[in-house]
Amino acid sequence: MAIANQYGYYTEDNREFVITDPRTPRPWFNYMWNSQYAGLISHTGGGFSFLESPRDNRISRMRYNCLPWDRPGRYVMVKDVASGQYWSLSWSPTIHLNYDFYECRHGQGYTKITTEINGIRGEITYFVPNDVNAEVWRVKLTDVSGTARDLEIYSFVELLMGNALNDQINQPNDKHFTDIHFDCDLQALVATRRYWVLNKGVSVKQPNIDWKYQVYFSQSLPVSGFDSSLDTFIGRWRSESNPLAVETGVMQNTEITAGDPVVALQSKISLGANSSVDFAVTLKIAAKEIPPTPLAKRGKENSPPFTRGAGGELNRETKIGKDAGELLEIVDRQFLQLKQKWDQHLSCVQVQTPDPAFNAMINVWNQYQAAVTFDMARNSGYYHGGLLFGTGMRDRFQDILGVVMVDPARVRERLIKALNFQFKDGSTLHNYFVLTNTGERTNHSDTPLWIPFGIVEYLKETGDFSILEEVVPYHDDTSGTVYEHLVRALDFAIANTGEKGMPRIFTGDWNDTLDHVGSQGKGETTWGAFFLGYVLNKSLPVCEHQGDSQSLAKFQKFYEHLRQVTNDICWDGEWYLRAFRDNGEPIGVSSASQGKIFLNAQSWAVISELAPKDRADRCMASSREYLTTPFGMKIVDPSFTEIDDTVGLISRCVPGKKENGAVFNHASSWFVLASLLNGDTEFAWEIYRRMMPINSSQATDAKCDRFETEPYVYPEYVTSPDHETQGQASHSWLTGTAVWMLRIGIDYILGFQPTFEGMIIDPKIPAEWSGFKAQRQFRGKVLSLTVTNHSDVKQMLVNGEVVTGKLIDLAKYVGDEIAIAVHL
């Protein structure tokens, strides 16, 4: 049975989410990308593209805060010459028209939009090939009217080329460096810039640096006209929905050296009754090889642009015909390769459980979202516009959790690169930009600790301890091995504990909005103490492996110290308090009028194993009592309604949203983990189930119209009942929730728990499940697991033999596949 809501459904194999009504409550996005070229693509053809950095090297534009939403985009418009009617193949920007059919299929790395209007069926598939820095718009047009047609095709996209932040704040000056010409041999528009704002912080300085790329925009149909000036293509007082050039059919063939850039191509075709035409539009970026055309050629109205430099020998018709066929073959091969890449990726984990939503998420969408967060960080989405954040250090070391199962080599490389943003004293930049090698040092107390967290996860997956010997430069001074980086992060955290013996919170911990708790450097964080404890404890085997008895003893001792101090001073009676302010006053206590109980302090008391069992039970029960909602767990209760500057930004945020009392999914996922670890399997599953987007999007009467964001990926938060818009989600796609939900599902519900020694198998499934089957690749082997619930004899069999304990030591088994049967 297909999983569906009022705007669409998952295909039977869950590989596509099909949107059947374009008037979704928000634009619903997808991603298309390879290791350098990336773009987000909405169900209406919107979104932007960039090379390596969405701030520093944006290729195409997105208009922020724009109305109508989601403009501009990658548009192909078709015009019926006889009637003069024209429309877009992606619905937007001609949303005022009545389409006979609309469907958008978001798949892994591609989006296909099919429309039917005016007797023409249009199919457009957008994707980025695995190994070319380009995007492809693959088009098929079919006449379904039964009449031969003369059509004009207009493909266009607005360019930016360079620093996207500068484009927002200094655009009138920024636009004097553009250079676009039509290349007759290539039959392509070639666009570039003669400067690049790469001065590490956008300022009034306009740096004298070359933008070292050229963009090639072409279409595999004979080109009959072009434009590169947004002004002349769109026309005065018009918009993307009614470009003057499309309306009149007259392309100005403008080449620009200044002004707002667009690349627009026109082709004219005849389409036989009930026949089809295939073509591809490509936007490619490459290093500058030839000098840009120096001159602007304005106003060559309607003159054929294709003679310059071509010489008499150029047989345009033949050349284009041949190249077009070849290009389509190449493009179709690239699309196949893209699909194969994702088949491969997703084959790492495959499950069949009694819950269809869980299957859809684990088998496809959650793995896919995790891959997106690995490559996009919190830096290129509709809600994370790519102008501000770069790569977050704490995100980098969590976002590996999904991809490390599939591609540990890429993770290894990423971790090593990220360590370059750590200082010799163990502290780190909070976020960084790869192209400029810069970032911000914000002083969030938890940020450096994600380094050991991530390295331990890498080691558990791979057993590759050689990474610890790699030498990586510090951001400020000299170099150290990866192991030294890890130890320095822990030492830094220990050295920065306060009078009470817990980490000083400084400008915040994981919760960014607790930014005034310790701004004077005295406030201390309970969550931070549990998190430090967790990371110390998990790092002990690494110290042991390295023979570093001094660090081992120190970290062990500090872990025990944290047990003592948190239980001595942070227990409020029914739960753990959240932090101590600079003045020593506690936060997150029952006597407070707002912000009485914070979820993270309870979850991590359990995850860190620092809470004794009775307190673990009690704080989990309190969390259930105060923080449960239909969408997941609230991050705090009651939400702050009065501004409290001894706590911070949390109290200025609208009650029920974001960190101020929303169902903050990242934190809610940690609660699920804590519940599973504490033995509360049924409740853990109930919250996990509620959080899955197809479920939480249906959890109010208004259903998806209230939830608003994509029902196939986790949003950062869902508004809690503390606000009238309860059930509304935001900040979809780029959230740490993705990797945690994925790994909680795989490691703790299905029970594949990698350890340094091998794989522990320990499923924790709800009573309603009769069992499940799952496959998980691990260190070159396939582990095939069959679990039956409610068995008379509880045991585990590996390759048919009963084993004691839960550990699968891979070395004991020959062959590529290990069959595991667990009877619960």
Ligand code: IFM
């Ligand atoms: O922990 C942060 C994250 O790094 C960015 N989004 C908000 C979270 C909670 O404050």
